[in-house]
Amino acid sequence: MLEIALAHRFEGFTLDVAFAAPPGITVLFGRSGSGKTTIVNAISGLLRPDAGRISTADAVLLDTQKGIALPPHRRRIGYVFQEGRLFPHLTVRQNLRYGAWFAPKDAPREDLGRVVDLLGIGHLLERRPSALSGGEKQRVAIGRALLCAPRLILADEPLASLDDARKAEILPYLERLRDETAIPIVYVSHSASEVARLATTVVVLERGHVVRKGSAAEVMGDPAVTPTGAREAGAILAARVARHHEDGLTELDAGGETLLLPRLARPPGAAVRVRVAANDVLLARTRPEGLSALNIIEGVVAEVRTGEGPGALVALDTAAGRVLARITRRSVAALALAPGVRAFAVLKTVAIAAADVGAGDAAPRSANGDPLA
Amino acid sequence: MDWLGLRDWLGPDEWRAVALSLQVSFWATLVSLPLGVLTAYALARWSFPGKQILNGLVHLPLILPPVVTGYILLLTFGTRGPVGSVLAEVGIVFAFRWTGAALAAGIMAFPLMVRAIRLSIEAIDPKLEEASATLGASPAWVFLTVTLPLVLPGIVVGAILAFAKAMGEFGATITFVSNIPGETRTIPSAIYAFLQVPGGEGAALRLVIVSIVVAMGALLLSEVLGRRVAERVGGR
Numbered sequence: 001m002l003e004i005a006l007a008h009r010f011e012g013f014t015l016d017v018a019f020a021a022p023p024g025i026t027v028l029f030g031r032s033g034s035g036k037t038t039i040v041n042a043i044s045g046l047l048r049p050d051a052g053r054i055s056t057a058d059a060v061l062l063d064t065q066k067g068i069a070l071p072p073h074r075r076r077i078g079y080v081f082q083e084g085r086l087f088p089h090l091t092v093r094q095n096l097r098y099g100a101w102f103a104p105k106d107a108p109r110e111d112l113g114r115v116v117d118l119l120g121i122g123h124l125l126e127r128r129p130s131a132l133s134g135g136e137k138q139r140v141a142i143g144r145a146l147l148c149a150p151r152l153i154l155a156d157e158p159l160a161s162l163d164d165a166r167k168a169e170i171l172p173y174l175e176r177l178r179d180e181t182a183i184p185i186v187y188v189s190h191s192a193s194e195v196a197r198l199a200t201t202v203v204v205l206e207r208g209h210v211v212r213k214g215s216a217a218e219v220m221g222d223p224a225v226t227p228t229g230a231r232e233a234g235a236i237l238a239a240r241v242a243r244h245h246e247d248g249l250t251e252l253d254a255g256g257e258t259l260l261l262p263r264l265a266r267p268p269g270a271a272v273r274v275r276v277a278a279n280d281v282l283l284a285r286t287r288p289e290g291l292s293a294l295n296i297i298e299g300v301v302a303e304v305r306t307g308e309g310p311g312a313l314v315a316l317d318t319a320a321g322r323v324l325a326r327i328t329r330r331s332v333a334a335l336a337l338a339p340g341v342r343a344f345a346v347l348k349t350v351a352i353a354a355a356d357v358g359a360g361d362a363a364p365r366s367a368n369g370d371p372l373a
Numbered sequence: 374m375d376w377l378g379l380r381d382w383l384g385p386d387e388w389r390a391v392a393l394s395l396q397v398s399f400w401a402t403l404v405s406l407p408l409g410v411l412t413a414y415a416l417a418r419w420s421f422p423g424k425q426i427l428n429g430l431v432h433l434p435l436i437l438p439p440v441v442t443g444y445i446l447l448l449t450f451g452t453r454g455p456v457g458s459v460l461a462e463v464g465i466v467f468a469f470r471w472t473g474a475a476l477a478a479g480i481m482a483f484p485l486m487v488r489a490i491r492l493s494i495e496a497i498d499p500k501l502e503e504a505s506a507t508l509g510a511s512p513a514w515v516f517l518t519v520t521l522p523l524v525l526p527g528i529v530v531g532a533i534l535a536f537a538k539a540m541g542e543f544g545a546t547i548t549f550v551s552n553i554p555g556e557t558r559t560i561p562s563a564i565y566a567f568l569q570v571p572g573g574e575g576a577a578l579r580l581v582i583v584s585i586v587v588a589m590g591a592l593l594l595s596e597v598l599g600r601r602v603a604e605r606v607g608g609r
Binding site for chain 2: 044045046071072073074075076077078079081083085087088089098099101102103144145148
C-alpha cells in the first residue's frame with residue numbers, strides 16, 4: 001500500500017492531495033494541468049515538493065517534517081515515461097537489465113524471461129530502441145520498469161503518444177500486469193476509456209485537488225465526476241462471458257441481466273469489464289418494443305445531473321450495475337425522470353467496441369482493495 | 374623497415390621533427406582530454422558564478438595572438454614564473470622542454486576540444502539521465518552508463534580535432550619553448566627553421582606534405598570514427 005500526502009505551490013497553481021494506492025492499478029484521472037504529473041514526479045523523487053509524506057509498505061520515501069527525502073535512485077520505483085525514454089546506446093536486453101544491476105541483491109525481483117513473455121518482446125531483445133515501433137518501445141519501457149525490482153510502478157500516460165491500434169496492442173499487457181503481479185501501479189491518464197479498462201482504484205484530480213476517489217465502478221458511475229467532460233462519461237459494468245452465439249454475438253451475464261455484444265475473443269466464464277459510454281445509452285419509461293437494439297435493461301433512476309448546457313447525465317441503478325445515460329434536459333422533463341423513477345436503458349450491441357471491453361475481476365473493489373459486499 | 378622509400382625520403386632531422394610532433398600532440402591530447410570533458414560538462418550542465426569567465430578563459434587561446442598565449446605561458450610556467458618556479462622544485466620543468474611544447478599545444482587545442490564535447494553533451498536529453506536515476510543509478514553511475522556513452526562521439530571528434538590542432542601549433546610553442554632540435558622543434562618550427570637556411574626548401578616542402586597528410590587524415594578519421602561511434606551509440 002502506497003500512502004501519499006503532498007502540498008506544493010507553483011506559480012499560479014497549488015497542489016494539495018492525499019490518497020492511498022492499494023494493490024492493483026490506481027489511476028490518477030484528470031485533464032492536463034490537474035497536477036497528475038507533478039504527483040508522479042514527487043513520488044519518483046524527480047521533484048521535491050514543499051511539504052508531504054510518501055510511504056510504501058516497507059519504506060518512507062519522503063517526510064518533509066522529519067527531513068527525509070530519498071534521492072530518485074534510492075526509491076526503487078519503476079517509472080514508465082510517456083515517451084519511453086529507452087537508452088539509445090543499449091540493446092533491448094541491456095535496457096531491460098539496466099535496473100536489476102542497481103537493485104539490492106535481496107530485493108524481490110521479477111524473472112527476465114517471465115517479463116519478456118508477459119510483454120511479448122522476446123523477438124526484440126537484440127534490437128536497438130531506434131529499430132522499434134512506438135508500441136514496442138512502450139512495452140520494453142514497461143518491462144524495464146518491472147525488472148528494476150520496484151516497490152511500485154509509476155506510469156505517466158504511457159499510451160498518450162500512441163495511436164489507437166498501438167494502444168489496443170498494449171492495454172492487454174497492462175491488464176495482465178495488474179492481474180498477475182503484486183506490485184502496486186500508479187497510472188496517470190486523462191482518458192476515460194483507459195480508466196475503464198485498467199483502474200482498480202480511481203483518484204480524480206481537478207486543479208491540484210482530489211475531488212473523488214474510489215473503485216473504478218463507483219467513480220465512473222458517478223454522474224458528478226466527469227473531469228474530462230460529459231461527452232467522455234461512461235459507466236463500467238462487471239460481467240462474465242456466458243456463451244458465444246453462432247451469428248457472431250457474445251452473450252454476457254451481468255448480475256443476472258443479459259448483454260449481447262459483438263464477438264469477444266474470450267472463453268465462457270471469463271470475467272470482463274464493459275465500458276458503456278453515456279452517449280450510447282437511450283432511456284425509455286416503458287419497455288420498448290419493435291426496436292432493433294438488443295440490450296434493454298430495467299432500473300431505477302438514482303441521480304439526474306444537469307449543467308449549463310442542454311444535456312443531462314442520468315444515473316440508472318440496474319441489476320447489471322450502474323449505467324449512465326447522456327440525454328437532453330428536454331427529454332428529462334418529457335419523461336419526468338427523477339430519482340426513484342423506473343426506467344429502461346437501451347444499448348445498441350454494435351455501439352460497444354472491442355476496446356471498450358477489458359479483462360478484469362467482475363467484483364468491483366472498494367478503495368481498500370476488498371471486494372465490495 | 375622501409376615503406377615505399379619513406380624512410381630515406383625524410384632526413385634524420387625531419388624524422389625527428391615528425392616524431393616529436395606526434396609525441397607532443399599525443400600527450401597534449403591525452404592529458405587535456407579528462408579536463409576537457411569536465412570543463413565541457415560544467416559549461417553545458419552546471420550553473421555557477423563565474424561560468425562566463427570560465428567560458429571566456431577556455432576560448433581565449435582561440436582569439437588571442439598565439440604569440441601572446443606563448444608569452445603568458447612563459448611568464449607563468451617559466452623557471453622564474455609563479456607556477457613554474459613551484460613546479461621546478463618538485464622536478465617538473467616546462468620551459469624549453471618538449472613537455473612545454475605539449476602544454477602550449479594542449480592549451481591552444483583546448484577550445485576546439487571543449488566545443489566539440491560540449492555540443493554533444495548539450496545534445497543529450499536530460500530525461501534519459503532522469504530515467505537512469507529512477508532505475509537506481511546514482512549520479513556517478515548515471516554519468517558512466519548513460520552520459521559518457523552518449524557523449525562518446527563528441528569526445529572522439531574533439532580529441533582528433535585537438536590532436537590535429539596540436540600538430541600544427543607554432544606561435545605559442547616557439548615563444549614559450551623556443552626551437553630546439555630534438556627537444557621542442559616540432560614540424561611547424563622545423564619548417565620555419567628550414568626556411569631560414571639556404572637550400573632548406575626541399576626539407577620544408579616535405580614537412581609541409583607530411584603536415585597536410587596528417588591534418589587531412591585526422592579530419593577524415595574524425596568524420597569516420599565520429600559517425601561510427603554515433604551509429605553504435607544512437608543505434609541508427
